[in-house]
Amino acid sequence: MKKLEERIQKDGVVKEGNVLKVDSFLNHQMDVELFNEMGKEFKRLFQDAPINKILTIEASGIGIACIVAQSFHVPVVFAKKAQSINIDGEVFSSKVESFTHKRVYDVIVSKKYLSPEDHVLVIDDFLANGCAVMGLIELIKSSGATLEGVGIAVEKGFQEGGRMIREQGIHLESLAIVESMDAATGKIQFREQ
């Protein structure tokens, strides 16, 4: 998606250690008008899928998922990163390793909100090693729901997550795929799509 690539080029900051900071518009401050255009693009890319629910993970996936959900006219469910006393009854759970926070999370969704009738689109802001998305896919499998696809804002194409997910035959669409980036020059190269 040209507009997202241009925005990353303009406002993204490349840091040592393959860190791409897009917190001025994507995951701390959030440009909801841009999210809205991303929603329309995801709708175009997944137009043939009978999606009736969007699944994301807290916290930074929630904003994008909610705006994207408007294009699909479906509810959003967000997976939570730790057991809360306000989660009722039984939950589906999986484990996700966060390299950012250097720990392993339990990721949970109430069994009330994922069922075999659901056709689920997974939405997240970032795809790098793929741990978060794989955790969400495991929740969907546990529930008996159908995974219709995965929509990502920014994929780090030089990490293994995207390849791993595509090799499983999953319909993955990333609106911008960073092929390489250089902390010294700030230059970001995108994969042609």
Place this chain on the structure above:
Amino acid sequence: MKKLEERIQKDGVVKEGNVLKVDSFLNHQMDVELFNEMGKEFKRLFQDAPINKILTIEASGIGIACIVAQSFHVPVVFAKKAQSINIDGEVFSSKVESFTHKRVYDVIVSKKYLSPEDHVLVIDDFLANGCAVMGLIELIKSSGATLEGVGIAVEKGFQEGGRMIREQGIHLESLAIVESMDAATGKIQFREQ
């Protein structure tokens, strides 16, 4: 807001200990069409305020805040609950006590995203004791930004948060104020507005 009160009456679950569970449409599974109507109502209620930014707190405030932001055509910033290595440079911080999770959080916002030029509307899903909102207001004060008001989906009118905030002369609008509820009967009484 009649439609929200009706939804709480229909799908909310009252539990012992003054717990109101609305996770089927507000803060675990999220009904974005309802959020959109809430956004229009907040726009009506705060129409005279020169709001240029919405501030919320992760995680369950983010979805509502993003949809509401579409009615105001402004970006959203969400405060984070712990120091992340991906937060750059300096941050504004305050402390918030969570009764749900029985702990005290550090709540932070990057100094890049709140400044004296900002006119901020605080949005959150729930108001009970007011700790989260007071933490956000403290962040706004630290930044020199102007607090234009606070918009809440569901206020527990029998807890002190709402009174505390209104007594400070802050423009607080809660779309549904629960006056009392009864776990035995499931009955929920709303304040007339």
